Amino acid sequence: MKRFISSHRSRAALVHPGDSSHLGLVVRIMAALVRIRSVCCRGVSPLLFRSCSLIRPLAVQKKDRDCPYLISAKIHATPSSYAGSGSKAASLHWTGERILSIVLLGLAPVAYFYPVPAVDYSLAAALTLHGHWGLGQVVTDYVHGDFKIKMANAGLFLLSTVTFAGLCYFNYHDVGICKAVALLWSK
Amino acid sequence: MLLMTVARQGLCLSRSQFGVLYRHAVPMGTTAKEEMNKFWAKNTQLNRPVSPHVSIYKWSIPMMMSISHRGTGVALSSGISAFALAALVLPESYPYYLDLIHSMTFGPQFLAFSKFALAFPVAYHTFNGIRHLAWDLGKGFKIPEVYRSGYIVIALTVLTSIGLAAM
Numbered sequence: 056m057k058r059f060i061s062s063h064r065s066r067a068a069l070v071h072p073g074d075s076s077h078l079g080l081v082v083r084i085m086a087a088l089v090r091i092r093s094v095c096c097r098g099v100s101p102l103l104f105r106s107c108s109l110i111r112p113l114a115v116q117k118k119d120r121d122c123p124y125l126i127s128a129k130i131h132a133t134p135s136s137y138a139g140s141g142s143k144a145a146s147l148h149w150t151g152e153r154i155l156s157i158v159l160l161g162l163a164p165v166a167y168f169y170p171v172p173a174v175d176y177s178l179a180a181a182l183t184l185h186g187h188w189g190l191g192q193v194v195t196d197y198v199h200g201d202f203k204i205k206m207a208n209a210g211l212f213l214l215s216t217v218t219f220a221g222l223c224y225f226n227y228h229d230v231g232i233c234k235a236v237a238l239l240w241s242k
Numbered sequence: 243m244l245l246m247t248v249a250r251q252g253l254c255l256s257r258s259q260f261g262v263l264y265r266h267a268v269p270m271g272t273t274a275k276e277e278m279n280k281f282w283a284k285n286t287q288l289n290r291p292v293s294p295h296v297s298i299y300k301w302s303i304p305m306m307m308s309i310s311h312r313g314t315g316v317a318l319s320s321g322i323s324a325f326a327l328a329a330l331v332l333p334e335s336y337p338y339y340l341d342l343i344h345s346m347t348f349g350p351q352f353l354a355f356s357k358f359a360l361a362f363p364v365a366y367h368t369f370n371g372i373r374h375l376a377w378d379l380g381k382g383f384k385i386p387e388v389y390r391s392g393y394i395v396i397a398l399t400v401l402t403s404i405g406l407a408a409m
Contacts, residue, residue, distance in 0.1 A: 186319035199282040221326025229336045
């Protein structure tokens with residue numbers, strides 16, 4: 056660590072010739088530590104799919120004329136100024152998942168107090184979709200490789216379709232979800 | 243002494259350093275999804291072993307609750323799908339099969355226990371789900387808060403399950 060600081064100080068001295076004070080040393084130590092930390096952050100994070108791993112420090116050899124000891128960072132940016140592949144699909148999906156969760160939360164007391172067919176079908180739809188999106192996240196987390204992902208999602212879609220069909224069939228031809236729970240609990 | 247300086251000045255200085263780093267930021271040409279796929283493709287192709295993680299890291303309450311949230315979610319989803327499949331495939335009606343089960347019941351304790359067994363994952367997933375929604379609003383991330391909300395979820399789950407099983 057000491058070796059690193061002394062070489063760092065000699066390099067930085069070219070840019071800030073007056074910085075031999077204690078504070079200057081602290082600033083340069085902090086710059087070094089930030090650099091170390093950002094490199095460490097990059098190494099660990101991709102395994103866990105955290106989005107903070109998107110900052111990548113480039114090698115110090117990069118031609119950076121104005122600040123030789125500061126590094127450029129490549130970032131994922133989708134601001135309006137960056138014309139191109141910025142899509143809001145993932146973000147909207149996330150928001151949709153939360154809204155659906157809240158809707159499902161609200162449906163529970165409604166189902167208890169008003170066990171009518173409208174609630175039966177709403178429950179069928181909300182439960183199926185919530186489960187479909189939830190299992191979709193599980194697939195995203197554990198399944199890797201283009202073909203396997205495609206197959207897993209196709210299987211999931213089939214399962215969810217059959218589930219929804221079965222629940223609607225049950226609502227139409229049998230007692231319905233609300234009544235089924237009530238009957239199950241009555242004994 | 244170095245460590246003290248680091249600890250004291252770490253937060254504010256690193257943030258200002260970060261602001262300076264941003265001046266040299268360049269947008270990347272790939273999406274996050276593409277990056278992740280590239281990572282997995284490269285590492286599986288090179289047949290690299292995965293470092294031990296869940297097998298060596300000490301399990302904490304938040305970790306256990308998180309995987310339980312996923313576990314109960316998958317279990318409940320599977321249960322609902324199985325129920326829907328049964329509704330499509332089985333010839334008789336629901337009350338018929340319910341009476342069939344009750345005719346071979348092993349006593350009131352069995353009924354109470356099975357109600358508890360059904361209510362528990364629903365209650366846990368619901369209460370922990372609310373905890374997740376609070377996090378999505380940005381609330382409750384401090385470590386003591388995480389543990390406190392976790393214990394509350396567990397307590398509510400047990401109480402609700404007992405209450406529902408008694409109904």
